[in-house]
Amino acid sequence: MKILIFGLPGSGKTTFAKKLIKDKDLAYFNADEIRTIFNDWDFSEQGRIRQFDRMLSLCDIAKKNSIVDFVCPYDRYRDKFDITIWLNTIKKSRFDNTNKIFENPKKFNYEITNYDYEDIINEIQNRL
Numbered sequence: 001m002k003i004l005i006f007g008l009p010g011s012g013k014t015t016f017a018k019k020l021i022k023d024k025d026l027a028y029f030n031a032d033e034i035r036t037i038f039n040d041w042d043f044s045e046q047g048r049i050r051q052f053d054r055m056l057s058l059c060d061i062a063k064k065n066s067i068v069d070f071v072c073p074y075d076r077y078r079d080k081f082d083i084t085i086w087l088n089t090i091k092k093s094r095f096d097n098t099n100k101i102f103e104n105p106k107k108f109n110y111e112i113t114n115y116d117y118e119d120i121i122n123e124i125q126n127r128l
């Protein structure tokens with residue numbers, strides 16, 4: 001199972017992901033850590049698509065339930081994941097270029113609008 005946690009920078013994706021993986025045998029990939037490993041800080045459209053491809057490939061390589069947390073600004077790529085969790089806790093990030101291109105999702109499995117999400121974490125953990 002591949003789980004995508006996405007949303008604007010600063011929305012709480014990593015915090016949510018770390019709570020979700022706590023005490024679970026899951027592969028976890030954080031966008032900033034992956035960009036650091038690949039030394040790829042290109043935020044052009046091509047750079048963002050390359051990052052998407054990288055994150056999805058890591059899930060395939062892991063061969064177990066995987067969680068990725070990254071902005072994933074383009075809606076057309078999100079359906080490659082089994083579960084999508086939209087961290088919709090902020091309306092704007094500090095990065096204007098990301099604010100301009102971020103597409104609100106047409107569909108998702110979970111929408112997080114505040115930080116009271118323990119029940120959602122438990123529900124997802126039970127699905128794994």
